[in-house]
Amino acid sequence: MIKFVPEPHLLDSPRGRDWPRLPAPPVAGRETRPPATAEVVVVGAGPAGLAVTSALWHHGVRDVVVIDRDGRPCGRFFDRIDRLGQRVLRSPYEHHPGVEGYRDCELVDFARLHWARLTPVERREIRMSQAGHRSVVPVDVFEAYCAHLAASHHVGEKTWRGEVREVLPAADAVTVHAGAFTVTARHVVLCLGEERRPAPDSWWGGGPTPPGTSYWDEPAPDGGRQIVVGAGLTAAHLITNALSAGREVHWVLRDPGERYQCADVNSTFFRPEGRKRFDSVGWADRLALMNQFRRASIMFEFQPLLRQAEADGRLVVYRGETVARIATGVGGTVTVRLASGRRIAADHAVLALGTAPSIGDGLLPAELVGERDGWPALDERTLVFERAPRVSAVGAATAMVLGPAARNIDGHRVATTRAAAAIAAAVREESPVRTLREAVGV
Ligand SMILES: Cc1cc2nc3c(=O)[nH]c(=O)nc-3n(C[C@H](O)[C@H](O)[C@H](O)COP(=O)(O)OP(=O)(O)OC[C@H]3O[C@@H](n4cnc5c(N)ncnc54)[C@H](O)[C@@H]3O)c2cc1C
Incomplete structure (x- = not known):
């Protein structure tokens, strides 16, 4: 790509x-x-x-x-x-x-x-x-x-x-x-x-987000320590915005590495020959092509920025980690418990789980x-x-x-x-x- x-x-x-x-x-x-x-x-x-x-x-x-x-x-x-x-x-x-x-x-x-x-x-x-x-x-x-x-x-x-x-x-x-x-x-x-893709019910028992947690396309408060969950471009935008506002950010991503996934696809699929390649195969192959070619963004502008922030300690990245539970404590602190047992506490958590x-x-x-x-x-x-x-x-x-x-x-x-x-x-x-x-x- x-x-x-x-x-x-x-x-x-x-x-x-x-x-x-x-x-x-x-x-x-x-x-x-x-x-x-x-x-x-x-x-x-x-x-x-x-x-x-x-x-x-x-x-x-x-x-x-x-x-x-x-x-x-x-x-x-x-x-x-x-x-x-x-x-x-x-x-x-x-x-x-x-x-x-x-x-x-x-x-x-x-x-x-x-x-x-x-x-x-x-x-x-x-x-x-x-x-x-x-x-x-x-x-x-x-x-x-x-x-x-x-x-x-x-x-x-x-x-x-x-x-x-x-x-x-x-x-x-x-x-x-x-x-x-x-x-x-x-x-x-x-x-x-x-x-937007909703969070699994198991994260807080289903229903509306708990206080201090929101989805990426909802208004979120300014200031304080922020947790961002998700590996895509939306997450990268949210993190970049929070970092430039001087916030400390904790980033949880399921994959072992960043992918900045977004709606970008292999450019051949925008042309007749790419569509033909899709047209000429059966259902199972189409499903495979869909997964294979909706991968990383072709715009990698976030990578250097976020790597630098991680090196400076302004961004903490939890690679290969999944969320097990999200809860709001006394005083409004949000705690995200990871499947590995690690806990992250912050003022706000934003979920960018795709669409x-x-x-x-x-x-x-x-x-x-x-x-x-x-x-x-x-x-x-x-x-x-x-x-x-x-x-x-x-x-x-x-x-x-x-x-x-x-x-x-x-x-x-x-x-x-x-x-x-x-x-x-x-x-x-x-x-x-x-x-x-x-x-x-x-
Ligand atoms: C942040 C962001 C940036 C993107 N940038 C690009 C880009 O640069 N280039 C690109 O090609 N794609 C981009 N995309 C993908 C992009 O979403 C789509 O290309 C485009 O928005 C899809 O247009 P649409 O009309 O299909 O969907 P939408 O723009 O989502 O429009 C669908 C509309 O239908 C309405 N609707 C849905 N259900 C109902 C209902 N039951 N009753 C009444 N109304 C309903 C919705 O409210 C919405 O207004 C981006 C996506 C996001 C989230």
Whole structure:
């Protein structure tokens, strides 16, 4: 695997600049409800949902309702990134949620349009990208680009805040229950992303985290001694942030060494030949490839920093150790007991245990998901659920069809191309027959 060690100055892009925005109607509504019917409901407005809705717009499918817990396009994605203080993306300029094949303004075009707002370092990275080299994308540019995509494809005004609890397919339509409202659609696309992995029940008896312990994507107090549990890039970010705030950090990792694992995958999997390699083998080999190629990050910027902190005694690393129990004592001190019997006491513990793809279980009836080894049964050509052909998936849930890159932004673009074209074809075929209102009798 190629290792890319970005120099520290590349990672310091400014955040929160004011970007010119296309005039667009406001985001649909946080308090109000969407129409009761739509041609298509997209669940999840992250980069995947944004890509699908934009692609459907190009296909002429405009009667779309997007439902997201947060109610704004890509809200969770940027909340998570900002929580970790990340200023640049892990993926290069070519990986963006724009629509394939429609001559849209792509991420690199957008960045060039706003040249005057970029720092000299950011401009040099664009030139690197144009010359075909690996380049670093500022989060600021990516966020402004997502806002541009949402405005230019009318996604914001179709996005409604709601937690989808049930997706019930019938022969002619699919009913989506989202707490305060219900929408019936001909087709539903699940763009659910990934949820954080919870700690095993045995750590504190299950349920909410004990006082003084939080997950990586939750607010955590400043100051004091901190324990970080987890081996991935998220853990590396948390540790780096705590060290730069002058905190003493204790790092527990299960593996014998650091891996900085993240959503980076072997770059061949972003290209047709990599997907072909995945396509041409059976289920067991695909599972093996998934594990083999989602390993260490190709960005190794943390390694020198953390090694130095360990040498200085500001960071204590517990390699090859697993957590047995977490408890909060008198005065709020958190104690993490390791399986080896060692104990670590601190003011706060943060758990960065990774994420798991949401595959539609808990929303669709289990028999329709067809779960196998944690993955749904999807049609390889259209990405519809084999047992619920009016429901499709885009994003991480498609990884056993498209390969490990499905969990990254560029993989969403490949999935979007397949899923949106199939839905648009089905809508065109169905529309002349009878309207959705007639089909569902409302
Ligand atoms: C810190 C961090 C940095 C990353 N950086 C990169 C990067 O640089 N490049 C890259 O390619 N990938 C990166 N990733 C991976 C990244 O998460 C995905 O590429 C991207 O967010 C996936 O988009 P998505 O739309 O599939 O998921 P999400 O962005 O998670 O969006 C899914 C949305 O669906 C909503 N949702 C889920 N279930 C429901 C429900 N039942 N009802 C209503 N709404 C629901 C969620 O709340 C969320 O808003 C990063 C991940 C993290 C955590």
